[in-house]
Amino acid sequence: MSRDSVDLEDLEGIGPKTAQLLKSKGILSVKHLALFNPEELIELTDMTPDRVEKILRSARDIVFGSNRVSRATDLARSFEGIIRLKTNVRAIDDLLQGGLEPKAIYEFAGEFGTGKTQLCHQLSVTVQLGQDKGGVGGSVVYLDTEEAFSPSRIVNIAQRFDLDPNEALDNIYVIKVVNAADLEDRIKFDVVKLVEQANVKLIVVDSIIALYS
Ligand SMILES: Nc1ncnc2c1ncn2[C@@H]1O[C@H](COP(=O)(O)OP(=O)(O)OP(=O)(O)O)[C@@H](O)[C@H]1O
Numbered sequence: 001m002s003r004d005s006v007d008l009e010d011l012e013g014i015g016p017k018t019a020q021l022l023k024s025k026g027i028l029s030v031k032h033l034a035l036f037n038p039e040e041l042i043e044l045t046d047m048t049p050d051r052v053e054k055i056l057r058s059a060r061d062i063v064f065g066s067n068r069v070s071r072a073t074d075l076a077r078s079f080e081g082i083i084r085l086k087t088n089v090r091a092i093d094d095l096l097q098g099g100l101e102p103k104a105i106y107e108f109a110g111e112f113g114t115g116k117t118q119l120c121h122q123l124s125v126t127v128q129l130g131q132d133k134g135g136v137g138g139s140v141v142y143l144d145t146e147e148a149f150s151p152s153r154i155v156n157i158a159q160r161f162d163l164d165p166n167e168a169l170d171n172i173y174v175i176k177v178v179n180a181a182d183l184e185d186r187i188k189f190d191v192v193k194l195v196e197q198a199n200v201k202l203i204v205v206d207s208i209i210a211l212y213s
């Protein structure tokens with residue numbers, strides 16, 4: 001059984017009622033559920049600790065496998081031939097050994113006006129390109145904490161990469177974030193939902209620091 005074909009109801013200890021409760025709290029899939037820690041889920045659902053632990057354990061086993069021990073040699077092999085996302089800024093791609101790795105978190109730091117937001121916009125376009133052009137054919141969630149997102153910059157960049165500007169804009173989900181607590185909420189709920197339902201391959205937070213300054 002593949003992890004994507006498992007419904008919440010199929011999990012041991014979850015009946016239709018509990019599945020409904022979880023869905024009402026924004027937890028739509030076993031994959032999402034598996035990422036919760038017990039304290040968070042207890043707070044969210046008022047279920048007993050024993051029950052929560054049992055449910056989370058079986059969710060993790062399904063999503064990540066019940067045997068998660070692997071030899072480092074096998075792990076090393078799994079990194080061979082991974083598809084990287086190019087920024088198409090040659091110096092940065094060289095620095096990143098060809099582009100951004102999948103499933104990785106990158107932090108771009110620099111003084112104001114150095115191009116962090118520009119790079120985020122460029123990646124929001126290049127991620128949509130096909131693999132032959134250095135992209136991964138995905139859409140984007142852009143968490144915007146400083147009202148920095150600019151559709152006109154996207155249009156310019158899309159034209160530069162021969163992508164239909166309207167299509168490029170259509171594949172970017174912009175979420176306005178108002179403070180640090182809101183960022184957490186948006187990631188836990190809106191972002192998870194979009195990742196599951198909208199072929200999202202890139203999540204941008206521009207910027208985190210603005211929330212703490
Ligand atoms: N709409 C725009 N079109 C073209 N260039 C722009 C536009 N907005 C900003 N720029 C320029 O692009 C460069 C990089 O700006 P960018 O906003 O990416 O910097 P940043 O590193 O995100 O800065 P900050 O720390 O203030 O957010 C700057 O020289 C800026 O003047």
Ligand SMILES: [Mg+2]
Pocket residue numbers: 116117118148206207
């Ligand atoms: Mg910026």
